[in-house]
Amino acid sequence: MSGTELVRECQGGSERPCSGNGHCSGDGSRQGDGSCQCHLGYRGALCTDCVDGYFSSLRNETHSVCTACDESCKACTGPTNRDCSQCEVGWVEEDGACVDVDECAADVFPCSDQQYCENTSGSFQCEECDSTCVGCTGKGPGHCKECVPGYSKESGQCTDIDECSLAEKACTRTNENCYNTPGSYVCVCPEGFEETEDACVQMQPAGDEVTEGNPTQPPSREDL
Incomplete structure (x- = not known):
């Protein structure tokens, strides 16, 4: 840069550049053009005017204050x-x-069937219904319109049905155990039992099976 190039003076002077509402490009050095870069809410060559969303709460010959709407x-x-x-x-x-x-009160509901609407300042949010709900009006199982299969309304909220405690048995095979799960149940044969089509059958301990060729079986009278 040439030594003869002039320093760009800050807008508004060096004591209160940009009316105190911004900073000077280059800060009065050869690195900038001396223009004002205004703070949030201000605009203009000297940063004395207010942008949209702000109003002038104080203005005189020396000061200009912009306040948010x-x-x-x-x-x-x-x-x-x-x-x-x-x-x-x-x-x-x-x-x-x-x-x-209140967008949530509009004639056309702005969210999907499995969401509820929350109004916010100037807008709205769509939030997911609880997993136990078929449609809802708010957060949690207490705001379900209906319950998903495996749940029923109790005290105003969708609660898991314990199929294993119902009068009509859920697991019908002989010796079969029932275990409740969220929204459903499972039928399991006890340990030591094997599963057949209509029952859980106790397995013979290893080595206790009697077969035709078993050497531990005593010979019959005819074989003697």
Whole structure:
């Protein structure tokens, strides 16, 4: 860089560059052009004007202060939702104020069948129903419209049915054990039993089987 190149002076002077609402490009050195890079909420060559979403809460010959509008305002003249000159997306003007739109109460439900809707400021969220629900109106098994198979409504919420404790036996084979599981059950033969089509049959201990060629079997009278 040439030594004869001029230093770019900061906008607003070196004592209060950018009106105190930004910083100077290059900070008055040869590295920048001296322009202002404004802080959040400010704009203009000297950072004295307010951007949308902010209003001028103080302005005189030496100072300019921009303050954030209420979240419901896209543009405003003061700090409340009644000072909006334009409502933000998700809010509507009602009785002189910007109020939140409840998207969850719309004629067309915005979420899927297995979700419930939660209204938020200026928007909404779709949350998954509890796994025990077939449709729901809120969080948890207490807000199910209906229950999935294997569950039934008890005290207002979907609760697992213990099929193993029902009067009508769930496991019908002889000697078969029933074990309840979430939403279902399993039928299992006890240890030492083997599964057949209609029963659990006790297995013979190894070595106790009597066969025709078993040398431990005593000979018959005819063989003597």
